[in-house]
Every structure is written in structure tokens, then in C-alpha cells.
Amino acid sequence: MKRTPIVIKVGGALLDDQAAMSRLLTSIQTVLATRPVILVHGGGPLVETLMASLGLSSSKIDGLRVTPDEHMPYICGALAGSANKTLCAAALQAGCTPVGLSLLDGNMVTCEPLDARFGAVGVPSAADPALLKSVLAQGLLPVVSSIGSSPEGRLLNINADQAATVIAELVQGELLLLSNVTGVLDGDKQLISTLDAAGIETYADQGVITDGMLVKVNAALLAATTLGRPVTIASWNAAIPEILNHATGTQVFPSPLPSGDTL
Numbered sequence: 087m088k089r090t091p092i093v094i095k096v097g098g099a100l101l102d103d104q105a106a107m108s109r110l111l112t113s114i115q116t117v118l119a120t121r122p123v124i125l126v127h128g129g130g131p132l133v134e135t136l137m138a139s140l141g142l143s144s145s146k147i148d149g150l151r152v153t154p155d156e157h158m159p160y161i162c163g164a165l166a167g168s169a170n171k172t173l174c175a176a177a178l179q180a181g182c183t184p185v186g187l188s189l190l191d192g193n194m195v196t197c198e199p200l201d202a203r204f205g206a207v208g209v210p211s212a213a214d215p216a217l218l219k220s221v222l223a224q225g226l227l228p229v230v231s232s233i234g235s236s237p238e239g240r241l242l243n244i245n246a247d248q249a250a251t252v253i254a255e256l257v258q259g260e261l262l263l264l265s266n267v268t269g270v271l272d273g274d275k276q277l278i279s280t281l282d283a284a285g286i287e288t289y290a291d292q293g294v295i296t297d298g299m300l301v302k303v304n305a306a307l308l309a310a311t312t313l314g315r316p317v318t319i320a321s322w323n324a325a326i327p328e329i330l331n332h333a334t335g336t337q338v339f340p341s342p343l344p345s346g347d348t349l
């Protein structure tokens with residue numbers, strides 16, 4: 087029987103919580119006995135701290151970091167360097183064998199600049215799954231940062247939820263977006279258990295879903311539609327089997343396709 091890989095994306099705030107990071111990696115180590123796992127990570131808070139310590143200001147538009155090209159050496163160092171190696175070390179400690187990668191390795195994902203206003207921010211597209219598949223076939227844990235490049239060789243900063251969406255597409259995986267909240271919350275801070283395109287639009291128009299969560303739900307909707315299966319947004323403090331059983335978190339369902347259309 088084919089075992090569908092699980093693509094788990096963690097936000098960068100996890101790196102500030104040693105106990106949660108260790109618990110999650112131990113849980114991943116258990117899951118690896120039955121299903122391949124790919125870990126994709128962010129590192130937004132790490133980037134913020136580094137920029138502040140360098141005296142550089144950094145802003146976001148619609149949840150995406152405006153990234154002048156001259157900031158890329160620092161952002162690349164924080165995401166593909168510190169954040170990636172911190173998670174790889176925690177994975178080793180938990181008994182997994184990690185392989186640290188970025189989107190451009192093995193030409194997994196190609197990226198194009200989004201729009202001049204954002205500088206070196208890219209839009210990722212799935213390219214070649216061969217490297218990831220061979221790492222998974224060896225029972226290793228790929229740990230992927232969201233640094234990509236354009237065909238012209240320009241380094242690009244990719245939002246990590248969007249990066250995870252494309253990685254899930256590459257391996258036709260089951261996507262879990264794990265963050266520091268229990269899932270998507272409504273105006274009364276109660277968990278919304280299911281969402282679709284219409285629900286996302288309503289909550290976004292009401293100003294209930296904002297900032298990084300707006301990027302996340304849109305990435306989840308795109309992934310759900312492309313993969314033809316729901317994507318879950320949940321907390322990294324929840325046990326992975328519970329998330330897979332939909333006992334917690336928000337499931338984002340695919341948009342209905344116009345009749346006759348296929349993906």
C-alpha cells in the first residue's frame with residue numbers, strides 16, 4: 087500500500103520553545119515508523135531579531151516580508167542556516183536522521199519574484215521531486231527552509247506556508263500547517279473546525295483572519311484545491327495522530343471546481 091507522505095510546516099516561533107520543539111520532533115520520530123514525513127519550517131521571529139540586532143528595519147505587506155536584495159544574506163543565514171540547523175539538531179536528538187535542505191536544492195522548487203514592491207520575495211512552483219523522493223526512500227527526514235532562487239540565480243525569500251504548499255504538491259502529501267495557535271479562531275477566539283473559500287472570504291472581510299493567518303489560510307486553500315484533499319491548520323502542541331484524526335485544528339477544504347474542470 088502506498089504511504090502518503092505527511093508534510094508538516096512549523097512556524098519560526100517553535101524555535102523559541104525548546105520543550106515544544108523537542109516534543110514535536112519526538113512525535114515525528116514515532117510517526118516515521120509508519121509514514122514518511124517532510125518538515126518545512128519558517129523563522130520569522132529569528133529574522134526579526136537578527137534584523138533588529140543589525141539595526142535594519144523590516145516591514146511586512148499583507149503578511150509578507152518586504153525583502154531588499156541587500157537583506158538576503160542575513161535572511162538566508164537566519165532561515166537556511168540557524169533555523170534549519172537548530173531543527174536538524176533537535177531532530178537528531180529525537181532519534182530522527184535529518185537532511186537539511188532549501189527549496190532550490192535538487193531543483194525541487196523554482197521561484198519567480200512576486201512584485202517589485204516586495205524586493206526579493208518569490209512565488210514558488212513545484213519543479214523536480216527526485217531529490218525529496220530519494221531522501222524519503224532512505225527513511226531520512228528532509229528539513230526544508232523557505233529560501234529559493236529564480237532561474238536567473240537571484241536568491242528569494244519565500245513565505246514558509248507557501249513553500250510548504252508547493253512541497254506538498256511535489257510529493258502529493260498530506261499537509262499540516264502547525265503554528266502557535268490551536269487553529270483558525272473566530273471573532274470570539276473560538277476554534278473554527280472547518281473552512282472553505284467562502285468562509286475564508288467572509289472572515290477576512292470581517293477582519294477576523296488577518297496578517298500571517300491570512301497568508302496561511304490562502305496557502306492552505308490553494309494546497310487543498312491542488313491536492314484534492316483538506317489541509318489542516320493546528321497547534322504544534324497537539325499530538326500528530328490527533329491532528330491526522332481531525333480531533334483538533336481547522337480543516338481547510340478545497341474550493342469546488344467549476345463543473346467539467348479538473349486539476
Ligand SMILES: Nc1ncnc2c1ncn2[C@@H]1O[C@H](COP(=O)(O)OP(=O)(O)O)[C@@H](O)[C@H]1O
Pocket residue numbers: 096097098099128130247264265266267269270271272294295296297298299300302
Ligand atoms: N483568525 C485568526 N486565528 C488565529 N490566529 C490569527 C487569526 N488572525 C490572525 N492571527 C494571527 O496569526 C498568527 C499565526 O500566523 P503566523 O504568525 O504567520 O504563524 P507562523 O509563523 O506559525 O506561520 C497567530 O499567532 C495570530 O497572531
Ligand SMILES: CC(=O)N[C@@H](CCC(=O)OP(=O)(O)O)C(=O)O
Pocket residue numbers: 096097098099127128129130131133149150151161165207208232243244245246247298
Ligand atoms: C516572504 C516572507 O514573508 N518570508 C518569511 C519567511 C519565513 C516565514 O515564513 O516564517 P514563519 O513561518 O515563522 O512566519 C519571512 O521573512 O518572515
